[in-house]
Amino acid sequence: MNVSTTLVYDGSFNGFLTSVFVTFDEKIKVADIQKNNRSQNGLFSEIETVFTNVEKAKRVWNGIRNKSYNAISNVYFAFLSEKDGVEMMLYTYIQKLMRIKNGKHLDYSDSTILYIAQLAKKVGREKHRMEAFVRFQLTKDEIYFANIEPDFDVLPLISKHFRDRYADQKWLIYDVKRKYGIYYDLNHVEMVSLDLKDIHHNRTLKSDAFTEAEHEYQTLWNDYFKSTNIASRINPKLHKQHVPKRYWKYLSEKKEAV
Amino acid sequence: MNFDRIREKLNILADAAKYDVSCASSGSDRSNQKKGLGNASKMGICHTYTADGRCVSLLKILLTNHCIFDCAYCVTRKSNDVPRAAFKVQEVVDLTINFYRRNYIEGLFLSSGIFKSPDHTMERLVAVAKKLREEENFNGYIHLKSIPGASDELMYEAGLYADRLSVNIEVPTVSGLKLLAPDKKHEDFTKPMEKVKNEIIRYSAEQKIIKSTPKYAPAGQSTQMIVGASGESDKDIMYSATYYYKTFNMKRVYYSGYVPVTHDSRLPAIGSQVPMLRENRLYQTDWLLRFYDFSVGELLNNQHPNLDMDVDPKLSWALRNLHHFPVDVNAADKRLLARIPGIGMQSVHKILKARKFRKLNWDHLKKIGVALNRAQYFMVCDSRLWERRDMDAEKIKGMILQSSSGKFRNQYSAQLSLFNQQ
Numbered sequence: 225m226n227v228s229t230t231l232v233y234d235g236s237f238n239g240f241l242t243s244v245f246v247t248f249d250e251k252i253k254v255a256d257i258q259k260n261n262r263s264q265n266g267l268f269s270e271i272e273t274v275f276t277n278v279e280k281a282k283r284v285w286n287g288i289r290n291k292s293y294n295a296i297s298n299v300y301f302a303f304l305s306e307k308d309g310v311e312m313m314l315y316t317y318i319q320k321l322m323r324i325k326n327g328k329h330l331d332y333s334d335s336t337i338l339y340i341a342q343l344a345k346k347v348g349r350e351k352h353r354m355e356a357f358v359r360f361q362l363t364k365d366e367i368y369f370a371n372i373e374p375d376f377d378v379l380p381l382i383s384k385h386f387r388d389r390y391a392d393q394k395w396l397i398y399d400v401k402r403k404y405g406i407y408y409d410l411n412h413v414e415m416v417s418l419d420l421k422d423i424h425h426n427r428t429l430k431s432d433a434f435t436e437a438e439h440e441y442q443t444l445w446n447d448y449f450k451s452t453n454i455a456s457r458i459n460p461k462l463h464k465q466h467v468p469k470r471y472w473k474y475l476s477e478k479k480e481a482v
Numbered sequence: 483m484n485f486d487r488i489r490e491k492l493n494i495l496a497d498a499a500k501y502d503v504s505c506a507s508s509g510s511d512r513s514n515q516k517k518g519l520g521n522a523s524k525m526g527i528c529h530t531y532t533a534d535g536r537c538v539s540l541l542k543i544l545l546t547n548h549c550i551f552d553c554a555y556c557v558t559r560k561s562n563d564v565p566r567a568a569f570k571v572q573e574v575v576d577l578t579i580n581f582y583r584r585n586y587i588e589g590l591f592l593s594s595g596i597f598k599s600p601d602h603t604m605e606r607l608v609a610v611a612k613k614l615r616e617e618e619n620f621n622g623y624i625h626l627k628s629i630p631g632a633s634d635e636l637m638y639e640a641g642l643y644a645d646r647l648s649v650n651i652e653v654p655t656v657s658g659l660k661l662l663a664p665d666k667k668h669e670d671f672t673k674p675m676e677k678v679k680n681e682i683i684r685y686s687a688e689q690k691i692i693k694s695t696p697k698y699a700p701a702g703q704s705t706q707m708i709v710g711a712s713g714e715s716d717k718d719i720m721y722s723a724t725y726y727y728k729t730f731n732m733k734r735v736y737y738s739g740y741v742p743v744t745h746d747s748r749l750p751a752i753g754s755q756v757p758m759l760r761e762n763r764l765y766q767t768d769w770l771l772r773f774y775d776f777s778v779g780e781l782l783n784n785q786h787p788n789l790d791m792d793v794d795p796k797l798s799w800a801l802r803n804l805h806h807f808p809v810d811v812n813a814a815d816k817r818l819l820a821r822i823p824g825i826g827m828q829s830v831h832k833i834l835k836a837r838k839f840r841k842l843n844w845d846h847l848k849k850i851g852v853a854l855n856r857a858q859y860f861m862v863c864d865s866r867l868w869e870r871r872d873m874d875a876e877k878i879k880g881m882i883l884q885s886s887s888g889k890f891r892n893q894y895s896a897q898l899s900l901f902n903q904q
């Protein structure tokens with residue numbers, strides 16, 4: 225009997241790519257690919273633990289990229305969605321991709337390919353939202369600090385945007401849900417894992433952690449936001465569609481509305 | 483910084499600036515230089531949305547709302563009894579930088595009432611932009627208003643620092659302008675436009691030869707027209723928009739439903755409804771002209787001087803031109819596909835891709851995102867069932883309206899999302 229195998233990896237993107245490498249290399253029949261903290265035994269499959277290997281991961285990365293740039297970003301974006309079962313979908317996607325000559329000719333009427341493309345699009349949307357909705361607050365030690373709580377794990381995706389834009393100020397963007405942040409020290413961006421007890425929502429109250437002027441600028445921004453409304457054109461439904469309510473607590477202009 | 487004083491000024495000068503609907507921060511590609519502050523991304527970012535769903539991406543303020551002119555449609559006109567204020571150049575710089583550093587905005591949109599003289603005013607606007615670029619090493623987006631009547635020298639300088647320049651024509655017809663803004667001449671608007679256009683052409687020619695040529699207004703020019711203030715027809719508006727696109731290489735023309743701000747017998751009374759649906763239809767028309775290869779005469783002409791309110795302009799055109807339909811989705815070229823109601827440009831591209839693999843049927847088209855409730859009457863695909871049969875235009879229109887009554891309640895939001903794509 226041809227037994228299928230469940231691969232368990234460390235949850236990192238490189239770990240996932242290594243798993244894909246292993247399946248191709250050892251011609252394994254895959255039952256599932258699972259993160260180690262979420263793995264469940266299938267009844268009829270063997271378990272194999274995959275050790276992340278950057279070299280192997282790179283080969284898969286290059287393999288996909290050589291087929292299509294679009295595909296590699298789709299794979300990465302969809303992976304960061306952290307959706308249950310996304311690994312197997314990606315695995316099938318990559319298999320299909322490898323079978324065709326030119327990645328430009330992906331068949332979008334295929335349900336896996338469509339699913340991954342749509343998932344990647346959702347993650348991309350979240351990335352853009354975060355680029356827009358980050359609100360920095362200046363701390364007394366001169367770091368521009370922001371909390372976010374994105375639906376997907378988008379910090380790795382927004383890092384470049386903020387580094388390019390805010391090259392002359394120190395900043396830290398902290399993901400409240402995933403308990404890690406990206407910190408720019410005027411030279412590099414690094415990932416920092418920290419467990420902040422205080423979540424700094426944009427408060428109406430002054431906070432000790434931040435400069436005097438911080439509160440004033442938030443007030444000015446808040447005023448500005450209010451004055452942009454044209455009363456005779458108001459449309460709350462549309463407003464909420466653009467700025468979903470779950471983000472409000474991090475937006476200084478919405479602090480009174482929360 | 484005197485916080486309370488700034489706060490007061492900001493409230494007055496942001497309020498007076500909000501009627502300018504343009505808030506685009508796109509189309510420029512200024513990169514961060516010398517490890518300075520900011521960049522302007524090609525796409526532009528909406529950092530938040532107003533309560534009426536418009537994109538907020540720029541700090542949009544007037545330098546001052548003191549004005550020596552008395553244009554009837556404008557809140558800032560001299561005869562209007564409103565509180566007045568004026569920012570100092572440095573105050574605008576500080577506000578912009580501090581908002582930008584907190585990721586509130588993509589940059590600054592600075593306009594002004596005309597104090598003393600057009601040149602005097604323009605000079606101050608330029609001073610703000612220059613300070614931002616040269617002293618703060620700011621690479622974010624700057625949109626300056628070109629003050630009607632400003633000199634060529636100042637317009638030239640403005641383009642060196644600004645990403646976009648705009649003069650709002652406001653009144654689409656020359657006769658309307660005479661009636662509503664008697665102090666202004668048509669040339670006051672077009673002269674700065676002309677100067678900026680010529681400089682843009684000159685700079686981009688030089689850029690081709692010498693790579694290091696500095697940027698000159700990289701996001702181009704735009705203008706705005708008020709809709710519904712002076713009895714103009716949709717045809718007047720769109721023909722004049724087409725003129726500005728062609729003559730001055732405008733990047734965008736904005737249409738702003740007139741919000742009554744004054745008791746003036748020449749204008750709609752305070753409290754009359756803002757013509758938002760009409761505004762929506764004009765944007766749709768503008769979109770068709772720029773991206774769908776329609777010419778203005780096809781959509782508006784002497785027989786049809788005004789757009790239909792109950793259906794969008796593409797559907798309306800299709801209903802008047804049933805002889806072009808049905809179009810075969812599996813064979814038609816791009817231009818023809820784009821003319822089918824219910825098929826947007828995105829769907830067109832998807833169709834072109836997907837039909838390389840197989841002949842497309844209703845199911846495929848639905849998955850691709852085609853609005854079949856409209857498209858079905860105007861196309862055939864890989865299926866023997868097709869819907870139009872022998873229906874006439876009235877009948878088709880009736881069927882479509884019936885099937886999309888839910889959607890139509892949302893047409894206002896459809897306009898705004900279109901508007902925000904820029």
Ligand code: SF4
Pocket residue numbers: 549550551552553556557558559560594595596
């Ligand atoms: S010149 Fe400009 S600010 Fe002054 S009244 Fe006319 S439109 Fe308003």
